[in-house]
Amino acid sequence: MLEDAGFILESDPAAKELAEVISIYPGFFCDILLPYSPHFAWHVSLSDPKDDYEYAHVKTGIDIHPGAIIGSPFSIDHGTGIVIGETTIIGNNVKMYRESHLGLKR
Numbered sequence: 001m002l003e004d005a006g007f008i009l010e011s012d013p014a015a016k017e018l019a020e021v022i023s024i025y026p027g028f029f030c031d032i033l034l035p036y037s038p039h040f041a042w043h044v045s046l047s048d049p050k051d052d053y054e055y056a057h058v059k060t061g062i063d064i065h066p067g068a069i070i071g072s073p074f075s076i077d078h079g080t081g082i083v084i085g086e087t088t089i090i091g092n093n094v095k096m097y098r099e100s101h102l103g104l105k106r
Helices: 002-011 018-024 026-033 036-043 050-060
Strands: 074-077 094-097
Touching: 002 018, 002 026, 002 074, 018 026, 026 050, 026 074
Parallel strands: 074 094
Antiparallel strands: none
16 A cells, blocks of 8 residues: 555655645545455455445545456546446556546446
């Protein structure tokens, strides 16, 4: 998670310090902090994590399915309207901007 926060800090000229990225950036909250628990639960079939990722979607406007595979470092800048579907595989060193939709329709 710290690698991802550092990636955001390095790539966003508006970010002034790591603590700021961790505490107030919606992309960090939604895509770095929150998905670890739902992502784990999804892949080991512990529970249906829909409540967790729906909360993140409502709070940030970013919709990430917990089945998506996301590399590191990864950042979302201006995340409104971002959708990352269940079938998505994102590699390393990726930065996404608003209104991006990734995934395959089955």
